[in-house]
Amino acid sequence: MSRDRLSLNTATCKHLTLAECVEVAKAAGLGAVGPWRDRVAEVGAAEAARIIHDAGLRVSTLCRGGFLTARDDAAAEAALADNRAAIDEAATLGTKELVFVVGGLPSGFAGMGIDHTPADDEDKDLVAARQRVADRVGILAPYARERGVRIALEPMHPLFTADRGVLTTIAQSLAIATDHPADVVGVVVDTYHVWWDPDLEASIAQAGAEGRISSYQICDWTLPLAANTLNSRGYPGDGHIDFPTISRWVAEAGYDGDVEVEIFNEEIWSRPGAEVVETIARRYEELVKPFL
Amino acid sequence: MSRDRLSLNTATCKHLTLAECVEVAKAAGLGAVGPWRDRVAEVGAAEAARIIHDAGLRVSTLCRGGFLTARDDAAAEAALADNRAAIDEAATLGTKELVFVVGGLPSGFAGMGIDHTPADDEDKDLVAARQRVADRVGILAPYARERGVRIALEPMHPLFTADRGVLTTIAQSLAIATDHPADVVGVVVDTYHVWWDPDLEASIAQAGAEGRISSYQICDWTLPLAANTLNSRGYPGDGHIDFPTISRWVAEAGYDGDVEVEIFNEEIWSRPGAEVVETIARRYEELVKPFL
Numbered sequence: 277m278s279r280d281r282l283s284l285n286t287a288t289c290k291h292l293t294l295a296e297c298v299e300v301a302k303a304a305g306l307g308a309v310g311p312w313r314d315r316v317a318e319v320g321a322a323e324a325a326r327i328i329h330d331a332g333l334r335v336s337t338l339c340r341g342g343f344l345t346a347r348d349d350a351a352a353e354a355a356l357a358d359n360r361a362a363i364d365e366a367a368t369l370g371t372k373e374l375v376f377v378v379g380g381l382p383s384g385f386a387g388m389g390i391d392h393t394p395a396d397d398e399d400k401d402l403v404a405a406r407q408r409v410a411d412r413v414g415i416l417a418p419y420a421r422e423r424g425v426r427i428a429l430e431p432m433h434p435l436f437t438a439d440r441g442v443l444t445t446i447a448q449s450l451a452i453a454t455d456h457p458a459d460v461v462g463v464v465v466d467t468y469h470v471w472w473d474p475d476l477e478a479s480i481a482q483a484g485a486e487g488r489i490s491s492y493q494i495c496d497w498t499l500p501l502a503a504n505t506l507n508s509r510g511y512p513g514d515g516h517i518d519f520p521t522i523s524r525w526v527a528e529a530g531y532d533g534d535v536e537v538e539i540f541n542e543e544i545w546s547r548p549g550a551e552v553v554e555t556i557a558r559r560y561e562e563l564v565k566p567f568l
Numbered sequence: 569m570s571r572d573r574l575s576l577n578t579a580t581c582k583h584l585t586l587a588e589c590v591e592v593a594k595a596a597g598l599g600a601v602g603p604w605r606d607r608v609a610e611v612g613a614a615e616a617a618r619i620i621h622d623a624g625l626r627v628s629t630l631c632r633g634g635f636l637t638a639r640d641d642a643a644a645e646a647a648l649a650d651n652r653a654a655i656d657e658a659a660t661l662g663t664k665e666l667v668f669v670v671g672g673l674p675s676g677f678a679g680m681g682i683d684h685t686p687a688d689d690e691d692k693d694l695v696a697a698r699q700r701v702a703d704r705v706g707i708l709a710p711y712a713r714e715r716g717v718r719i720a721l722e723p724m725h726p727l728f729t730a731d732r733g734v735l736t737t738i739a740q741s742l743a744i745a746t747d748h749p750a751d752v753v754g755v756v757v758d759t760y761h762v763w764w765d766p767d768l769e770a771s772i773a774q775a776g777a778e779g780r781i782s783s784y785q786i787c788d789w790t791l792p793l794a795a796n797t798l799n800s801r802g803y804p805g806d807g808h809i810d811f812p813t814i815s816r817w818v819a820e821a822g823y824d825g826d827v828e829v830e831i832f833n834e835e836i837w838s839r840p841g842a843e844v845v846e847t848i849a850r851r852y853e854e855l856v857k858p859f860l
Contacts, residue, residue: 383808387791400810406766434726434764438789438808448766472726474698474740499679499730501797516675516730518692 281568282560283308283336285493285538286315289549294324298331300549304557308334310491310536311369313362321368328369335371336534337428337464337491338362344412345379345405345442347396352412355379359416367423373490374420375428375464377441378409384439405442410452413461421460428490429453430464433472435505446470446479453488462490465526466538468497468509471517477525484529492526494519494564495539507540512559523567535564573860574852575600575628577785577830578607581841586616590623592841596849600626602783602828603661605654613660620661627663628826629720629756629783630654636704637671637697637734639688644704647671651708659715665782666712667720667756669733670701676731697734702744705753713752720782721745722756725764727797738762738771745780754782757818758830760789760801763809769817776821784818786811786856787831799832804851815859827856 284301286294286309294315301309309328316324316338328335341362346352359376366374380388382396382405399405413427420427429449432441443449446463453461463483470476483489496515502508512519537556544552576593578586578601586607593601601620608616608630620627633654638644651668658666674691677684691697705719712719721741724733735741738755745753755775762768775781788807794800804811829848836844 381808384791400808401813402763402810403769403813435793437764438791443766444764445766471694472729472736474735474737477695497730499676501727501793503795505793516673516692518694521693521695 278561278565279305279557280307281533281535281565282306282557283310283334283534283536284553284556285310285339285536286312287339288537288539288544288556289552290545292549294319295327296549298327298333300553302331302333303550304553306333306553306557308336308534308536310337310339310538311335312339313365316365316369321365325369334534335369336536337373337375338366338369338371339538340375340377341427342376343379343390344409345382347382347399348393351391356412356415360419363416363420363423363425366425372424372426373428373462374425375430375491377430377432378443380437380439380442381405388439402437402442409442413452414455417456417460421457426459426490427461428464429461430466431469433469445473445475446483447475450479450483450486450488453486458487462488464491464493465489466493466495467517467519467522468493468495471497471522476522480525480529484526484531489526489529489531489533491536492531492533493536493538494560495537502542507542509539509541511539511544511555512563519563520567523564527568535560535568570853570857571597571849572599573825573827573857574598574849575602575626575826575828576845576848577602577631577828578604579631580829580831580836580848581844582837584841586611587619588841590619590625592845594623594625595842596845598625598845598849600628600826600828602629602631602830603627604631605657608657608661613657617661626826627661628828629665629667630658630661630663631830632667632669633719634668635671635682636701637674639674639691640685643683648704648707652711655708655712655715655717658717664716664718665720665754666717667722667783669722669724670735672729672731672734673697680731694729694734701734705744706747709748709752713749718751718782719753720756721753722758723761725761737765737767738775739767742771742775742778742780745778750779754780756783756785757781758785758787759809759811759814760785760787763789763814768814772817772821776818776823781818781821781823781825783828784823784825785828785830786852787829794834799834801831801833803831803836803847804855811855812859815856819860827852827860
């Protein structure tokens with residue numbers, strides 16, 4: 277079926293419940309959904325798994341673990357505990373891939389509404405924050421491995437380095453992953469976050485050769501940016517990203533998994549879910565699928 | 569003199585003439601200014617040179633050449649002609665360094681108010697746009713060399729890849745520069761644009777080892793972004809960038825040139841020039857100079 281590899285991330289239809297997302301995805305012929313934890317928590321992981329699998333859909337990824345950059349021990353322990361819970365949920369949902377948004381600088385915690393101290397506000401040490409991510413991935417990796425779940429590190433656009441994710445490139449994420457087996461730590465290729473990377477083709481090829489591509493996610497870089505820069509993403513084709521080229525690189529790297537669509541956009545959120553999913557599917561068929 | 573290496577880019581005091589910028593810079597004890605071409609054009613390059621040199625200041629850089637990504641021959645020729653004029657102006661001003669903002673994707677021309685065609689609007693080929701930059705730097709390099717001017721490639725934050733600058737990292741800029749002598753093509757280290765780069769320390773070291781650091785520019789990444797993302801920059805210390813660390817890397821790379829401050833910020837533009845320059849100088853003395 278032509279849309280079988282396409283997956284609807286629930287954040288794309290922010291106002292729909294998990295069951296509603298599953299319904300519109302199935303009706304449009306998609307093969308999978310990628311739920312966020314808040315939508316899973318509304319019904320519990322076991323019931324969420326039943327809803328998705330009863331509809332005959334796969335779970336492409338679970339969003340999200342991460343936020344591993346806290347400086348103090350108590351906050352770090354709380355983050356590790358929450359990530360272990362996320363790993364358990366992924367296992368219950370029957371997905372291999374748990375997406376990790378790794379967290380920003382301590383100096384960015386205030387802007388994110390994260391508990392912070394005056395010392396955090398002064399801490400702009402990016403090198404150290406990145407090292408904490410590597411260290412804590414190392415702590416979580418055995419737990420993930422035992423449960424058959426992969427930590428899928430998501431490099432984020434440098435727009436978000438200060439407040440959301442200190443990993444910016446696939447190469448940098450692979451450098452952390454390399455200390456672990458390929459089925460325990462992988463990387464996400466999200467066009468929005470990595471399209472600008474001068475080393476993108478080579479990094480995708482390397483990730484594929486290592487068997488570490490956890491997910492291929494598509495949404496577009498549109499301009500001007502929305503006032504809330506987090507919600508500034510567009511349908512593939514509405515912005516400046518070259519989807520045919522990047523999709524070809526992903527295919528040449530040997531990736532044959534799901535293609536997930538995660539769009540944060542106030543205007544798209546205001547539209548009916550069925551319309552949104554149909555638009556996504558048409559763009560996928562035009563700009564992505566022929567090149568995979 | 570403690571502020572001798574500090575340079576005021578005229579865009580930081582957007583509403584001042586060149587003569588006014590020179591006056592506030594000299595009064596605050598700065599050693600240089602970095603003029604934009606519009607302020608030079610108001611009086612002519614020869615008179616601009618006289619104003620700056622009579623005040624006993626250096627010209628750290630001239631801003632800016634570039635915008636080399638046009639697809640059609642006529643637009644490309646016009647861009648090359650304009651860049652030759654900029655090179656001549658730099659030579660007249662007595663500065664070695666002409667900063668190049670290399671231009672964005674053709675699909676971004678419309679948003680920048682650049683002449684564009686329907687074919688441009690569809691052109692999102694980032695690999696090809698980057699190659700055109702390399703090719704046209706090659707065309708301009710002999711002209712620059714004859715006049716003792718260096719093409720200073722400025723990698724830009726990936727926020728601007730689509731519309732303003734397809735070069736995003738120092739390493740990528742060095743890969744273009746390497747085809748040319750070190751005194752003909754260099755790179756700009758602007759904290760705002762490169763602070764997030766996982767390879768920053770190594771890339772600065774390489775640029776220094778090759779003798780290609782054309783300019784060290786400082787301004788901060790503040791959040792939330794301003795509605796006009798171009799004008800979202802802050803005084804060093806007001807945002808999330810680790811100036812002591814990056815300044816130390818620049819010093820260790822052997823750079824001993826000017827430290828230029830270029831801040832685009834509506835609030836800062838609304839303040840008196842003397843106040844702005846004094847704030848800049850104090851932040852420089854606190855966060856940058858001790859580490860150089």
